[in-house]
Amino acid sequence: MGHVVAVANQKGGVGKTTTAINLASSFSAAEVNTLLVDCDPQSNATSGLGLSKDPARINTYDLLMGSANPVDAVHKTQLEQLWLIPSHKNLIGANIELVEAEQREFRLRVALEPLRERFQFIVLDCPPALDLLTLNALVAADSVLIPMQAEYFALEGISELLHTVGLIRNSFNPRLEIEGVVLTMFDERTNLAQQVTAELRRFFGEKLCQTSIPRNIRLAEAPSHGKPALLYDPHSKGAESYIRLAKEIISHHFAQPVAEAVATATEVVEPAETTSEVTAVAEEQPIAVDPVVEEDQAFATPVETANHDTATNVEEMTPVPEMDRTA
Numbered sequence: 001m002g003h004v005v006a007v008a009n010q011k012g013g014v015g016k017t018t019t020a021i022n023l024a025s026s027f028s029a030a031e032v033n034t035l036l037v038d039c040d041p042q043s044n045a046t047s048g049l050g051l052s053k054d055p056a057r058i059n060t061y062d063l064l065m066g067s068a069n070p071v072d073a074v075h076k077t078q079l080e081q082l083w084l085i086p087s088h089k090n091l092i093g094a095n096i097e098l099v100e101a102e103q104r105e106f107r108l109r110v111a112l113e114p115l116r117e118r119f120q121f122i123v124l125d126c127p128p129a130l131d132l133l134t135l136n137a138l139v140a141a142d143s144v145l146i147p148m149q150a151e152y153f154a155l156e157g158i159s160e161l162l163h164t165v166g167l168i169r170n171s172f173n174p175r176l177e178i179e180g181v182v183l184t185m186f187d188e189r190t191n192l193a194q195q196v197t198a199e200l201r202r203f204f205g206e207k208l209c210q211t212s213i214p215r216n217i218r219l220a221e222a223p224s225h226g227k228p229a230l231l232y233d234p235h236s237k238g239a240e241s242y243i244r245l246a247k248e249i250i251s252h253h254f255a256q257p258v259a260e261a262v263a264t265a266t267e268v269v270e271p272a273e274t275t276s277e278v279t280a281v282a283e284e285q286p287i288a289v290d291p292v293v294e295e296d297q298a299f300a301t302p303v304e305t306a307n308h309d310t311a312t313n314v315e316e317m318t319p320v321p322e323m324d325r326t327a
């Protein structure tokens, strides 16, 4: 049964999509079958993986509306073990169209149900709002990964998100955990970053990921080439840090360390292709998933599910304390 992780923060521009693309790619490089679902009408995860804008392509909107078979929405990417359910700007209409719909919070969860057996990880890239799209993602998810920038007001916006997670646990999805908080665009050389990190460590404890993601130009450039960083520049600090984050998250869920698999897989990454080739690959027929093949394509070495006993009690983490502004 695959693990569904939503990458969410209602604040804009904090690195959600960069994290979703590069984390999902790093999972797949570790030979973990991974599905990335673009839940944002901006469709940045879709274009960031080289898929052109195509309203005719079955996308997340069709899944939420229940008008397509989820298997037909799954598209290949240039990474062998990464698939994508793309988005389109028409997804913005779902927020309005679903208001009166039955089971409106459960649409994505229901759509992903038949796919959970086929992927070890399903990563959901959320829009920058606590809207019905993010709500659907959080109801479909087993855990939420929160990208944050180490800023002076870092904690201020997070209380609303944690409150929403608490409400969703109480009403729709009791299994929803906090996967972690990951610092993005991090510059460890500044005193401010050190101070904010110490404050976040006190607040989030072990939920603050050990791995932080540095500000790295390769991460910003890669989407314009339609590639994850590990194809665009596999030895960049950005690509390497997302591989470390993937290892950290995999270790939450699987007993067997996959460090070697990650190292090996990233060494054999194919040279970068052109965007048009990527698009051509991506626009091939959606995968016809054969359950037997999928079984064989599981982890290179068998792994057992670990006790993910670091589940966070959201209530324990609220209320958000004031940060020390005198520091």
Ligand SMILES: Nc1ncnc2c1ncn2[C@@H]1O[C@H](COP(=O)(O)OP(=O)(O)OP(=O)(O)O)[C@@H](O)[C@H]1O
Pocket (backbone or CB within 6 Å): 011, 012, 013, 014, 015, 016, 017, 018, 019, 040, 042, 044, 126, 127, 128, 184, 185, 186, 213, 214, 215, 216, 217, 219, 220, 221, 238
């Ligand atoms: N570690 C990083 N180093 C350098 N640039 C980064 C990094 N992470 C993200 N960026 C850049 O910052 C901008 C915002 O990142 P991204 O799109 O991932 O944020 P987001 O939270 O998904 O935004 P939105 O809320 O609009 O969906 C993008 O231009 C991206 O390329």
Ligand SMILES: [Mg+2]
Pocket (backbone or CB within 6 Å): 016, 017, 018, 040, 042, 044, 126, 127
């Ligand atoms: Mg985004």
